[in-house]
Amino acid sequence: MRYGGIEAGGTKWVCAVAEQPGQPLEIVRFPTTAPAETVARAARFFTEQGPIDVLGVGAFGPVDIHRDSPTWGTITTTPKPGWGDTDLTGALTSALGVPIALDTDVNAAALGEWRWGAATGLDTFFYITVGTGIGGGAVTGGRILHGLLHPEFGHMRIPHDRARDPFDGICPYHGDCLEGLASGESIRRRWGRPGPELSDPAVWELEAEYLALALVNVICMLSPQRIIIGGGVAKQSALLPLARRRVRELLAGYLRAPELTDPDAAEGYIVVPRLGDRAGVIGAIQLAYEAQEAAASSSGLSGRAGG
């Protein structure tokens, strides 16, 4: 079997092929441009690499991931220009003609880290990406969390102290939701330059504040055994130590667990992805692999064009 995987992010796509899960043979990255162009570029990569049998896709959202829905595989209300109501899996099926297993990009990354990275052996954890946008995926009780739609972690509401940060936030739907205040794009627009060019400690203290408020809410709602934070913004070396400290301060000893009260234990609690930038695409391959394995024992996998 040859597996294909696509981390179909809102900023970039990462494509890979593999013959074994966890071991991508070839990886390519390119920017997310218009839908048809981006899909064509992915299709060209897979064609060049030789045929694949099954494709796993982790897509940016909101995306319809309910297999029995008539709009399965469609990216719906994204503010990303040109991508609203895009039939992603339809386009990929037309281009590649293989069955597709689909989840969100962050759920795919969570799956990658669960099987091969920083979350192996855990039962309940949360994966966050803080990049151009903010997203989150979860495994709870040993299963990827779906529910009514799928988590849209970036759009939670957190306290916004306008005396400290008068910036209105950039989310076109919600203004100062988490993504509106703390995404890489919000950093760029608040401070006038992208994060990697900003060394003022106030920038990263504010970012850590918002991130810590969001993490406290994850902890209060999901009680994860670990939190993994990926994405470009999380690469700022100052950020995670500041965020860990603020989480501890904000929880104020109310929840008794070394992970939440002891600075050393917190270093193993709020962590970066062990798979780094490859978490999403390795997770996408894993989606393909696990769907194929499920299909081998029943008939759980079928492409829109028939699997």
Add this chain to the structure above:
Amino acid sequence: MRYGGIEAGGTKWVCAVAEQPGQPLEIVRFPTTAPAETVARAARFFTEQGPIDVLGVGAFGPVDIHRDSPTWGTITTTPKPGWGDTDLTGALTSALGVPIALDTDVNAAALGEWRWGAATGLDTFFYITVGTGIGGGAVTGGRILHGLLHPEFGHMRIPHDRARDPFDGICPYHGDCLEGLASGESIRRRWGRPGPELSDPAVWELEAEYLALALVNVICMLSPQRIIIGGGVAKQSALLPLARRRVRELLAGYLRAPELTDPDAAEGYIVVPRLGDRAGVIGAIQLAYEAQEAAASSSGLSGRAGG
């Protein structure tokens, strides 16, 4: 088999016996006073009702529900006077000598509603109680959510507009966390009288605002298929319609599902418990029943004194 159930809440305890899950035969309610006195009162009820074989307990928290922990069954950092570091299951085992199945009060209520109430057949939903305090429990992917500790929903942070509501909040750990701003006790202290005596629409509009912010965060993090809101405060008939409307306004059409965009569908999405005030105790009986069923096929159930 005779099952006992206790909803061991921070304000009141509800005890019941049953010979069939879902069908409590006798129910008693009494206020939560000092630990020894409250446990003795529960023990007296079960003794009067005739012997039980197994006891299910849904306890207020934070409580250690990890069976393999040396402090299993202990209520830990509660600000409730006299209850900090109380070995609840130890006391109940001493008094009753039967095996105990334990979860949080809100997880027990969620279990009750899942098997017998407003959440039957669902895979992923959230149960909230808004009473003296605020708590939440969840079922995700067909399993009760536990994780590192257990959800402590009441302590999430939400936006607090001090121009509209200068009240500081009452949580001794966090001040203006959700519970600090929106619990029944916070209503009583902000307005000087308990909720049932307050008819000013501004009271319930503010309460609906906080509740809606919390619900938006649940929806963004867990994507539940339904949200059940119990507890005394939620009985205010004005509250749920206001909260449903604010959830819809706050989400602003970003998440496409009738439950989140259509007022009629929302009435079936954010609902009261079908079991009413009995959700917790019916859930506690269910804990006992399911632990007993599991024990019948393996040896999954054992009291601290031996089961």
